[in-house]
Amino acid sequence: MRKERSVRKKRSVRKKRLVRKIVTESVIICFAVFALSLVIGNHIGFSNGNTAGYNAGYLEGHENGYSLGYSDGNVVGYENGYEKGYDNGYDKGYDNGYSAGHSEGYLAGYENGLDSILGHGYNIRDPTYTEMKNFITRDKTNENTYNENTYTCVNFAADVCNNAERENIRCAFVYVLFPNTAHAIVAFNTIDRGLVYIEPQSDDEMSVVVGSPYGDQSWGTVVKMDIIW
DSSP, X not given: OHHHHHHHHHHHHHHHHHHXXXXXXXXXXXXXXHHHXXXXXXXXXXXXXXXXXXXXXXXXXXXXXXXXXXXXXXXXXXXXXXXXXXXXXXXXXXXXXXXXXHHHHHHHHHHHHHHHHHOOOSSOBOOXXXXXXXXXXXXXXXXXXXXXXXXXXXXXXXXXXXXXXXXXXXXEEXXXXXXXXXXXXXXXXXXXXXXXXXXXXXXXXXXXXXXSBOSSTTTOBOOEEXXXX
């Protein structure tokens, strides 16, 4: 009986040890699985969250950045474009305005000052070609100094006309229009060679034909001319 009890006792002890071992190993395995699951889940969750957060942040950041960048870019572009357009427009407008203003201003000024420039002589006559050349040689208007503000081509032409009238020689004031500017010269209707044009700043005889260049190429083509006696 004692031997049988001893055997049963030993079996019970071994059984308990085996149970404890199984429980311990199970706990260890469960903990390991839990820890591994935690690590894997954390990694997966972080990755998914990072991707989702990046995408959401990128979209919102892009939208805000684009809106602000577009607004700033539009303002800067407008300012630069306005400044450039203003400069180009001013230069072009100035050139065209100067040409138009010069032409219209000259005509208005000439009409208002016609009497004081040419006078009303009744004894003047058309000269011969030789008389005209002699007068031009004697006249010293060509030695005057050009000044764009106080003494221009208009003054040269007016002075020659006035000086010719004092010698009873009929002289015409000639207004020549070019594409971008205008000019004033004089003319004499000589009784033996017809109409002769004179550049009062140099005393040179000139050819003035509508549609043809005047003098050197810098003047351009004659668009129109008015001869005022």
